[in-house]
Amino acid sequence: MKAEMAEKVKDFPAKYGRVPHLVVILVGEDPASVSYVTGKAKASAEVGIRNTTIRKPETIAEEELLGIIAGLNADPEVDGILVQLPLPKHIDEEKVIAAIDKAKDVDGFHPLNVAALWQKQPCTLPCTPKGIVKMLKAAGVEIAGKRAVVVGRSNIVGLPVSKLLLDENATVTVTHSRTRDLGEVTRGAEILVVAIGRPKFVTADMVSEGAVVIDVGVNRDPETGRLCGDVDFAAVEPKAAVITPVPGGVGPMTICCLMENTIECFLRRM
Numbered sequence: 520m521k522a523e524m525a526e527k528v529k530d531f532p533a534k535y536g537r538v539p540h541l542v543v544i545l546v547g548e549d550p551a552s553v554s555y556v557t558g559k560a561k562a563s564a565e566v567g568i569r570n571t572t573i574r575k576p577e578t579i580a581e582e583e584l585l586g587i588i589a590g591l592n593a594d595p596e597v598d599g600i601l602v603q604l605p606l607p608k609h610i611d612e613e614k615v616i617a618a619i620d621k622a623k624d625v626d627g628f629h630p631l632n633v634a635a636l637w638q639k640q641p642c643t644l645p646c647t648p649k650g651i652v653k654m655l656k657a658a659g660v661e662i663a664g665k666r667a668v669v670v671g672r673s674n675i676v677g678l679p680v681s682k683l684l685l686d687e688n689a690t691v692t693v694t695h696s697r698t699r700d701l702g703e704v705t706r707g708a709e710i711l712v713v714a715i716g717r718p719k720f721v722t723a724d725m726v727s728e729g730a731v732v733i734d735v736g737v738n739r740d741p742e743t744g745r746l747c748g749d750v751d752f753a754a755v756e757p758k759a760a761v762i763t764p765v766p767g768g769v770g771p772m773t774i775c776c777l778m779e780n781t782i783e784c785f786l787r788r789m
C-alpha cells in the first residue's frame with residue numbers, strides 16, 4: 520500500500536502544486552503516544568506526505584488546544600488533522616474532536632463522520648476498522664454470510680468495525696465485558712476481531728479450528744515487558760486459518776489507512 524501511495528503522491532506536485540499535509544498534535548509525553556506519533560511521521564516520509572507534529576505540554580489549556588485546531592482548520596495548506604488520544608483528563612476529548620473540520624478529520628472520529636458511517640454515506644472511515652476489512656479482503660477471506668464476532672465495543676474500533684462487517688454482509692455479534700459465556704460466543708466465530716486491550720486475553724479454547732483471527736490489541740506482556748496483542752498468538756495460531764500478529768499486524772495497517780485517508784482528504788480539497 521505504501522509503495523502504491525508513494526507512486527501516486529509523486530505526481531501531486533506537478534498536478535496540484537503540493538503534496539498532502541498531515542498535522543499531528545501530541546499533548547504530553549506518554550511513551551506509547553510518542554512512539555505512535557513517530558510511526559506516523561515515518562510512514563508519512565515513506566509515502567511522500569508532508570508531516571508536521573505539534574508537541575504541547577501535558578498542562579496545555581483546553582482553550583489553547585482549541586485555538587490551535589481553529590488555526591489548522593483555517594489553513595489552506597493543511598489537509599489532515601490528528602489529535603493523538605488519549606488527552607489529559609482536564610481536556611474534553613469529545614469537544615476537541617468535534618472542533619476539527621470534518622473534512623480534515625483523517626481519523627474519522629468527528630461526530631459527523633461517525634453519523635455518515637452509520638448512515639452508509641460517504642465519509643472518512645476510521646483507520647483501524649478500515650484496515651481490518653482491507654486485510655480480510657487482501658487475504659481472500661469471504662466476509663458475506665460469515666459469522667463474525669467482535670470482542671469490544673469501543674467507539675474507535677469495536678463499534679465501527681462491527682458496522683463495516685455488517686456492511687460486508689457478515690452476521691455480526693458484538694461482545695463486551697458483560698457478555699456471559701464469552702468463550703461459547705467466540706467459538707462460534709468464523710471471523711474473530713479482538714479489541715479489548717487485555718494482554719493474551721483470548722486463549723486457544725475460545726477459538727474454533729479454521730477461524731480467521733484479527734488481533735487489535737497493543738499491550739505490554741506483564742511477564743516479558745514486550746509488545747503483545749489481546750490474543751495468545753502462540754496458542755491460537757495453530758488453530759487459526761489466518762491470524763494477525765502483534766507487532767506487525769493491525770497497527771501498521773492502521774497507519775497505512777491514515778496515510779490513505781490523508782490523501783483522500785487532500786484530493787477532495789483539490
Ligand SMILES: Nc1nc(=O)c2c([nH]1)NC[C@@H]1CN(c3ccc(C(=O)N[C@@H](CCC(=O)O)C(=O)O)cc3)C=[N+]21
Nearest residue numbers: 554555558602603604605626737766767768770771773
Ligand atoms: N487520534 C488517534 N488516532 C489513532 O489512530 C490512535 C490514537 N489517537 N491513539 C492511540 C491509538 C493506537 N494506535 C496505533 C497505531 C499504530 C500502531 C503500530 O503500528 N504498532 C506497531 C508497533 C509499534 C511499537 O513498536 O510500539 C505494530 O503493531 O507492529 C499501534 C497503535 C493509533 N491510535
